[in-house]
Amino acid sequence: xxxxxxxxxxxxxxxxxxxxxxxxxxxxxxxxxxxxxxxxxxxxxxxxxxxxxxxxxxxxxxxxxxxxxxxxxxxxxxxxxxxxxxxxxxxxxxxxxxxxxxxxxxxxxxxxxxxxxxxxxxxxxxxxxxxxxxxxxxxxxxxxxxxxxxxxxxxxxxxxxxxxxxxxxxxxxxxxxxxxxxxxxxxxxxxxxxxxxxxxxxxxxxxxxxxxxxxxxxxxxxxxxxxxxxxxxxxxxxxxxxxxxxxxxxxxxxxxxxxxxxxxxxxxxxxxxxxxxxxxxxxxxxxxxxxxxxxxxxxxxxxxxxxxxxxxxxxxxxxxxxxxxxxxxxxxxxxxxxxxxxxxxxxxx
Numbered sequence: 001x002x003x004x005x006x007x008x009x010x011x012x013x014x015x016x017x018x019x020x021x022x023x024x025x026x027x028x029x030x031x032x033x034x035x036x037x038x039x040x041x042x043x044x045x046x047x048x049x050x051x052x053x054x055x056x057x058x059x060x061x062x063x064x065x066x067x068x069x070x071x072x073x074x075x076x077x078x079x080x081x082x083x084x085x086x087x088x089x090x091x092x093x094x095x096x097x098x099x100x101x102x103x104x105x106x107x108x109x110x111x112x113x114x115x116x117x118x119x120x121x122x123x124x125x126x127x128x129x130x131x132x133x134x135x136x137x138x139x140x141x142x143x144x145x146x147x148x149x150x151x152x153x154x155x156x157x158x159x160x161x162x163x164x165x166x167x168x169x170x171x172x173x174x175x176x177x178x179x180x181x182x183x184x185x186x187x188x189x190x191x192x193x194x195x196x197x198x199x200x201x202x203x204x205x206x207x208x209x210x211x212x213x214x215x216x217x218x219x220x221x222x223x224x225x226x227x228x229x230x231x232x233x234x235x236x237x238x239x240x241x242x243x244x245x246x247x248x249x250x251x252x253x254x255x256x257x258x259x260x261x262x263x264x265x266x267x268x269x270x271x272x273x274x275x276x277x278x279x280x281x282x283x284x285x286x287x288x289x290x291x292x293x294x295x296x297x298x299x300x301x302x303x304x305x306x307x308x309x310x311x312x313x314x315x316x317x318x319x320x321x322x323x324x325x326x327x328x329x330x331x332x333x334x335x336x337x338x339x340x341x342x343x344x345x346x347x348x349x
Contacts, residue, residue, distance in 0.1 A: 084325075088218065096211040100142055103198050107134050109322040110194040113312040118190070121307045124175075124183045125190060129163040134195030141199035142206050149203060153196050160187045193330065194323075201333040204340055209275075213344070216270045217336035220289040221329045223266040224259040225297075231258020248301040256294065263290040281343045285336075292335040293328035300327035 091098035111134060115125040133156035140152040164187050168180050175183075204210050204217075232255025241253040267286020268279045275282065300323060304310065312321030 085222075089215065092205075092211040092215045096205060097142075099205060099211070099214070100138065100202060103202060104135065104138055106322060106326065107138065107195050107198045110198070110326060111190060113321045113323050114190055114194060117304075117307050117309060117312055118186055123186045124164065124168070125187055126160070126163050126167060129160050130187070130190055130195070133159050133191060134198075137195045137199040138202055141202040145206070146203050149199060153192075153199075156195070157188050157191050160191045163187075197330040197333050200337055204333065204337045207340060207344075209344075210340070212274050213336060213340050216275055216285070217289055217332050217339075218329065219270060220263055220266055220286055221293045221332050224263040224290050224293050225328055227262025228255035228259035231255050231261075234258075244298055244301075247298055247305060251298070251301075259290060259294070263287065263293075275343075276347045277343050278346055281346055285339050285343060288335045288339055289332045292331040296328045296331035299331070300324070 088099070088102060091102055108131060111130050112127065115127050115130065118125050137149070137152055137156050141149045144152070161184050164184050165180070168175060168183070201214055205214050207213070228251070232250070232252050235254040235258075242249055243251045243253055243256060263286040264283055265286075267282040267284075267289070269282070271277045271279050271282025271285065275285075304312065312323040
């Protein structure tokens with residue numbers, strides 16, 4: 001005979017089915033909560049995507065309007081300009097001989113741009129002697145001083161001319177003498193315009209505190225260009241008073257007025273805080289660089305108009321070519337060197 005199980009106060013064991021039933025009753029509540037959160041997150045993401053798309057569309061529209069008014073992508077141009085500026089400032093402030101490498105790169109690109117544009121126009125330009133003599137000019141300007149540099153410049157032009165005449169002699173392609181003379185003159189122009197003017201900046205760089213004078217004239221050229229751009233865009237819309245309509249229709253007297261203000265203000269500030277010369281000397285420096293920058297800008301515009309091109313190249317998006325950025329800087333290098341000789345002795349101790 002077996003004993004019957006004790007029933008006493010022992011808790012009854014719930015069947016497994018009842019637990020599954022409880023879980024089943026709770027799961028709809030949990031599922032509804034998760035679904036509501038996911039819906040809110042999806043709604044927030046959709047709303048954020050719509051705002052981003054709207055902001056992007058507005059930005060693209062504003063950038064397109066700027067392109068139509070200025071003829072270039074201002075955003076891209078600004079980013080590239082800032083990047084180049086950082087490299088230039090870092091090389092001049094920290095290790096100034098590194099600027100020689102930057103100048104050499106700019107010289108090479110400038111010679112290639114101008115030579116290609118002239119070749120497309122039917123001129124024969126020998127790139128190899130242009131670059132070789134260009135490098136020699138840069139090195140002589142930085143390491144050998146001004147007097148040796150002037151002699152090296154004459155040699156460089158002579159080598160370019162003799163190379164072209166010798167190459168034409170062996171070519172025997174029946175080229176007319178007047179065209180050969182034009183090729184010779186164009187070759188000399190390339191050597192003087194790009195390598196020689198670039199090397200003048202390196203003569204200035206080699207002087208005591210020359211890096212600050214190089215940086216100053218670069219800032220002045222950029223300030224004048226920026227002042228002209230902003231003022232011309234604001235007050236000279238539609239070319240109200242063009243400076244030289246046959247050369248560059250977009251350049252206005254309103255823009256030139258803005259360039260004057262920017263160059264003079266920048267010159268005065270640079271004189272006091274960077275060059276350590278009287279403020280009025282900075283005004284003179286700013287006015288001289290303004291004049292050479294304007295002449296250089298109009299001169300390159302005349303060359304491009306004669307060649308029938310808008311930009312020297314498309315190597316710098318938003319800017320055009322390298323020479324399109326150096327047009328106001330190259331002629332200003334010689335003016336800056338002269339100003340250094342005249343104004344540096346006025347330095348405030």
